[in-house]
Amino acid sequence: MRYESTNGNRIVFQLACVLLGGLLTFAAAVEEAPVPVSENSQACVDCHIYSTPGIVSAWKRGRMAQVTPEAALKMPALSRRISVKTPPEKAAKVVVGCAECHTRNPEKHKDTFEHNGYSVHVVVTPGDCAACHPTEVEQYGQNLMSHAYGNLQDNSLYQSLADATNGLQTFENMKTHLSKPDPEMDGDACLYCHGTKIEVKGLKTLDTPDGEMDFPVLTGWPNRGVGRINPDGTKGSCSACHTRHDFPIEMARKPYTCSECHKGPDVPAYKVYNVSKHGNIFAAMGSRWTYDAVPWTLGKDFTAPTCAVCHVSLVVNDEGDVLAERTHRMTNRLPLRLFGLIYAHPSPKSPDTTVIRNLQGLPLPTELTGEPATKYLIDSKEQAERQKTMEKVCVACHSRSWVDGHFARLKKSVQFTNDMTLTATRIMSAAWKEGFAKGPAQKANPFDEAIEKMWVEQWLFYANTTRLASAMTGADYGVFADGRWYMSKNIQDMVDWLKMQRQAE
Amino acid sequence: MRYESTNGNRIVFQLACVLLGGLLTFAAAVEEAPVPVSENSQACVDCHIYSTPGIVSAWKRGRMAQVTPEAALKMPALSRRISVKTPPEKAAKVVVGCAECHTRNPEKHKDTFEHNGYSVHVVVTPGDCAACHPTEVEQYGQNLMSHAYGNLQDNSLYQSLADATNGLQTFENMKTHLSKPDPEMDGDACLYCHGTKIEVKGLKTLDTPDGEMDFPVLTGWPNRGVGRINPDGTKGSCSACHTRHDFPIEMARKPYTCSECHKGPDVPAYKVYNVSKHGNIFAAMGSRWTYDAVPWTLGKDFTAPTCAVCHVSLVVNDEGDVLAERTHRMTNRLPLRLFGLIYAHPSPKSPDTTVIRNLQGLPLPTELTGEPATKYLIDSKEQAERQKTMEKVCVACHSRSWVDGHFARLKKSVQFTNDMTLTATRIMSAAWKEGFAKGPAQKANPFDEAIEKMWVEQWLFYANTTRLASAMTGADYGVFADGRWYMSKNIQDMVDWLKMQRQAE
């Protein structure tokens, strides 16, 4: 037998190429209506196609570079991708180009600088996006995420945890000393996801291919954290999920985007999803789905939930009936906060959680013994309503008894993890009381000693993981992978530690 | 230079669309033979297309909704997807619809209930699937997996481990107390993968869009664990791997399905595969493979193994010669049980491992010091035969010296991990003997104290991981990621703990 090429049909293929080539040449010759790019944006592109070609090509690929707001408004209501009633006059008849975003509201932007005759700002913000997407920006502003900076930075207790995690420790005379973390390095730690505070600290002259130019010096830059404090005073960064500069809705709908911040042991939502049946279907069959259809049709465009399906997207059935409304206030389908600090609890009323105080006066949504600070949390009626909104998505593919069984289990798992956290907290309290560690009563950082860090892992890693694994039907993850096994082991380790301290005394 | 749209060929594209549209319109007008759906199934669909549209659309997509058993039987032997010789008469000439599964054998199903005039059951079981796939169901029944419920729940020692993992611990007077786990929550823990026991606890009336209806109340529901105890007395759930309701063979052949249960630190087969060359080829090139061809042709349909290639699928070469037979008794290519409890050992003879007793009388396949309970395990001849069956797959792409070198190393790694486990067990035994922990001799749970949990991690996590990493050529995973490093560190930690206890005395 002789070896024969598998390319036996090459000649026919070449013939087809010649024909197709001719057709395309003809097509290119046909005069077509140019995409209406504004003069200002064209001026940007003319230089930046050389200086930052990756940005320009990304923008060209995107829908914003193809469609004018005016055209976008002509879509039927369910298919509409912008929520403004009347787009800004100057922007309505041109596609959304560089200038439409980077020169919007120049007076509000402290990062506006003179750039080749234009008043350009560096940081595009929800305030800018609101020109066409006001509903989404408004909803997002009611979301915990948009307050992620302040909720962390303006809560003294959470700051203690951040300090104990990111601060420099030194060692001398058998003692360690903890310093405050370098604020400039914080963008590499918690604030990477929570968002930095971006402030303008003057101008800097840089040598560019087009000669010397001035650029603003920004603190906390670069960053696209979900609660970023922007130079125009707004909060958040739409590009956290809607990746620049092509902003494909496909990316926001795929779970990889969420995984950027929801994968670590403190909130392993993506890892849990990955081992769930839902995640398996996405991984195995998702390459056949359509990710950019609006509305998003169950069974036709996709066949199992991604994060967006349950938490954000406008979902319809084959007949166009709405199964779930679009929302950018993701918490409106979440009765409980599963990865809240220390204990799971009803969702907070206000996205600004810095207002919360428990009975002890601590800025926590529960007591140290687990009872919820009810005054600041949604009541059972609101919980039931949110639960119902979520279940509307579930029942599209699952029977009522399936859904009821699932949530009955979650309830038990929430109780179990709270109970196991309470046990760990009791051991912790004993250590504080007996003087083996310094805690709140001593006005000391309650998260900086060895035993305290074991306690932290009980709730921040293991209880959170177990709950998420239950909630998202990826329960295997919550047994041995950062889940029940570790909750159980950690309690024994804590008791063991306490006993040794007492024996050694 | 002016910016030019990349959509230069839009007009030609529109022209093509018009032409294609015409063609499709014509096609739709052509009379075609309807898919023969049974009347009963049609009745289901007529309502459920509204009440659970996701299920109906999934079913429509699948092969079962397209092909009748009669047509399936006409395929040549190697391409046949059903193993029954004569399908049930009523089902032979219709596609496999809702009623064909959910009303099969109603008298055997304790979960059968009256539903709009039909005797419907909720839980479809291997007993139902056997109507068309008897060989697969029979083989699967000889598999360890199908016994996963009893093998865990009816083994007192394994139950101690489950209790120590999932039970609630409380803390009082410097002591912890362990309670039995809530059985209803078990479906969120071990039984999520092992399978729950589904029993009928009466009927419940629910308000539905079509008025009040009665539905059975089931314990352990929902669940699709591999050893589920079903209301018709059968074991297992085909949908664990053959995902409802489209049942694509593509999913069963992709490793994501296996990862649902084989990813945690106790059995990280998927993680090891991921860093192996095999897994890399799948990840990088797998989007070009054909996953639904039967038989599955090496080099044409796929170019590197997934889990299914080595453990389950019917694999042929270009000429149609069989390289590996299809089997649903996955253990028949496995001479050793690598992630057995405590020590690796020859595979058990019976899929029901509850019959096993070691010389000490413990329900374990080895002594606590590692010697195999040979009476219950396959002999060296059977091991050699299984090894040979597995190697048949390897040699299709690897030279004999490659394969021999690989398995010689695995043998050494199995010995090494068993030896490292023995060392940990000796330290554990010393702790038990010296009274620092309470073990089997005191009839105490041997898995519930701090030092015992370290011992458990030695074999359950680290030795298992190291062996899998060796077996599946993802050896990098077994060095620092839950592998040799941790086996080595854990022994030092255990000795360290023991020394401190003795010093503190």
Place this chain on the structure above:
Amino acid sequence: MRYESTNGNRIVFQLACVLLGGLLTFAAAVEEAPVPVSENSQACVDCHIYSTPGIVSAWKRGRMAQVTPEAALKMPALSRRISVKTPPEKAAKVVVGCAECHTRNPEKHKDTFEHNGYSVHVVVTPGDCAACHPTEVEQYGQNLMSHAYGNLQDNSLYQSLADATNGLQTFENMKTHLSKPDPEMDGDACLYCHGTKIEVKGLKTLDTPDGEMDFPVLTGWPNRGVGRINPDGTKGSCSACHTRHDFPIEMARKPYTCSECHKGPDVPAYKVYNVSKHGNIFAAMGSRWTYDAVPWTLGKDFTAPTCAVCHVSLVVNDEGDVLAERTHRMTNRLPLRLFGLIYAHPSPKSPDTTVIRNLQGLPLPTELTGEPATKYLIDSKEQAERQKTMEKVCVACHSRSWVDGHFARLKKSVQFTNDMTLTATRIMSAAWKEGFAKGPAQKANPFDEAIEKMWVEQWLFYANTTRLASAMTGADYGVFADGRWYMSKNIQDMVDWLKMQRQAE
């Protein structure tokens, strides 16, 4: 409503199939120029298509089986995939088949054996690939990777770490004893990635389908580690990244290949990439990219970096301007070695790091207190140049202030992780000094005791992870997942351990 098949257009589809089938039949009949396979390679294929069909089909798929070196040389310079000026005469006009690699330089190959009348060698090496790719082989030889075997095996300190990780520990009389690891098992541990030493230990007669044949017995086989010591005296294995036997450039460019060795906690580059925006874009949009274009065009072929974009590939913009040169000396874009041992430090001058000695005489690139062994490391000028080469890639998509901000943070994170390592080292030194562990001063293995292993994790896992997370903008990974949290906790655990030892004395 009646259920209607979604396959309404089946008849038109069948019609199209008939037409297409006819066309293909015609095409197959057209006489075409055969691919010029050498006679020797054809002889190999004639048997191996039966004995190892997977290998033959892989080879047939690849570019090497389609293109002769002569044809490859006719490509324009930027598109050329071979770097030789004049290919070996006998090989120039045939495609690269079995014999072209496996019978090249037979006299240099100690693994050459007589096989059906041919002098064949088992292990294809960089020396063989250099026949057509001399530049790549030469660059790779200057790379740390090509020296990965000796850099590990010929460094006494690193050997101590390998021994402490992979050696068998036994337990007797409250003491553990550490043995040297089995060298044959090393291919399952460190040498899996670093590469084994392949030596010929005689011949073995095997029974094959074609009768008895002799094959060489090789130590360390199979292996494709990056620094493999080959039987022809060369170092490395091109197939580590360029997967046999189709060698698709697509695989080398996808991050999965790198993940085979860069995923564990010691160097989790892939995991960090995965949670970065770059990795997210690849995961979500990468199925639309073109991976086999040479050169590789930013914005057209790909829209975000994979590992190869920043470290290896020839990258151009739309106009064909070179943004980054191709290099197989990956270190030439790396000013710092981030996952060096103990502390991050400037990259070593020589790829052979066994020459390095610090002031203390230890084979380490820094002192135990972190100061770099400058004599052996690149100077600040060379660092600046490498930094500039790397930044050239960044600025194609990011503004100068973005890039500056990013690297300013990395600098801080490098300092922080080095400082946290210093703190851990000080605790370690105190333990050594006070006699609670035996270290370098006692000429003892400094990595084999419990406290020493805690110290190792500080730098090998946690500091490395934190730095990589900073460098590759996947900073979330470096907070709680093996990052800052663990650095911080580990210091407290170490101090805690030391205090307990002192108390118990």
